[in-house]
Amino acid sequence: MSEPSVLAERIARLAPELPLILERTRRLVEIDSGSHDPEGVDAVSGLVGEYLAPLGFTVATRSIGRDRGRCFEATLRLGEGVSVLVLGHADTVWPGGTAAAWPFTRDGDVLTGPGVGDMKCALAMAVSAIGAALDTGLPGVGSITYALVPDEELGSVGSRAWIEELGRRADVCLTLEAGLDGGGLITSRGSVGAMVLTAHGRTAHATETTGASALAAVAPLVGSLEALTDRAARTLCTVGVLRSGTARQVVPDHAELHVDLRAPATEDGHALAARVRELAAARATPDVRVEVAGGVTRPAMPASVSDRLYRIAEELAAPLGMPLRRVAEMGGSDASFVAAHAAAAIDGMGPLAFDQCSRRETVRVSSVVPKTALLSALLSRAADAVVP
Structure with missing residues (x-):
């Protein structure tokens, strides 16, 4: 044939x-x-x-x-x-x-x-x-x-x-x-990445001064993380989940951000993940600990x-x-x-x-x-x- x-x-x-x-x-x-x-x-x-x-x-x-x-x-x-x-x-x-x-x-x-x-x-x-x-x-x-x-x-x-x-x-x-x-x-x-940022604070009633809000520590990260996105460079950083709190009058002692990463090459993905870790570390305080898990999950x-x-x-x-x-x-x-x-x-x-x-x-x-x-x-x- x-x-x-x-x-x-x-x-x-x-x-x-x-x-x-x-x-x-x-x-x-x-x-x-x-x-x-x-x-x-x-x-x-x-x-x-x-x-x-x-x-x-x-x-x-x-x-x-x-x-x-x-x-x-x-x-x-x-x-x-x-x-x-x-x-x-x-x-x-x-x-x-x-x-x-x-x-x-x-x-x-x-x-x-x-x-x-x-x-x-x-x-x-x-x-x-x-x-x-x-x-x-x-x-x-x-x-x-x-x-x-x-x-x-x-x-x-x-x-x-x-x-x-x-x-x-x-x-x-x-x-x-x-x-x-x-x-x-x-x-x-x-490359594709998935990261979870977890903040640990201290609970208290909202009227007290003894609490340490995990949510307040990491909520500003939504904007700063998504500012890492550069669509022209095909680099994306997106917060898909922000989870925190048990009641309106209780200072939240736990907060989670779930972050999606996209980058054109594997090394670009690792660089983006490193920036996420840097920004997360900067949000830690003496009263709020911030942990970061994950990174690049699929290579390019x-x-x-x-x-x-x-x-x-x-x-x-x-x-x-x-x-x-x-x-x-x-x-x-x-x-x-x-x-x-x-x-x-x-x-x-x-x-x-x-x-x-x-x-x-x-x-x-x-x-x-x-x-x-x-x-x-x-x-x-x-x-x-x-x-x-």
């Missing part, structure tokens, strides 16, 4: 599978799998395991704690060649009962339902993509691992070491976060790690006039952990989706087959992404 026809052939092969992909998506969406629901998370992984079984995959799981789902790792060994990792997550942001209250629905070109875009449709798409690649051929590919993270929406704290281990074993990583409008593939990601994914995969995607898409564009994303994903080790990685291989993690979350049905075909064709060309 000539190169110009590869993606067209893959689209033609996969088009009849659209009803199956949507039915598998429905079954996944109908499972409540919030990060704090280990049974639901494991049910999603188990269903993906059922979908992969006819393709010859062997499944292994790993515990990260009783209150979390299990890490899911399905592997198909093909022989000598590069190791390919298809990376997704089984958890969502939605609590138990959401699937019943907000059922999976298709309305023309639009799918909706909890987690449909982040990322249950992508999980179903990846199974069909792998199947089509196996039918067509995977020259130079020695193994495929399909891995699902159980706590991605919480920052992958419990699973990070396992994800990094996957990265050390992989040569190429294709990550299943949603694609962006205009053919956007995520070719780089900034540099554009260099995605360059060869993106150029292959361009080669595949060009004969069909399929639009593609590079996206430098400020949000984090598990691709960043893998990209520190694997030779090549790219993100945004899921369907075109909008408003993830909100009740407006949708997927465009018309994007499903083309993106599944592109994922499948990249699997077949994965060996070309590894520099000899």
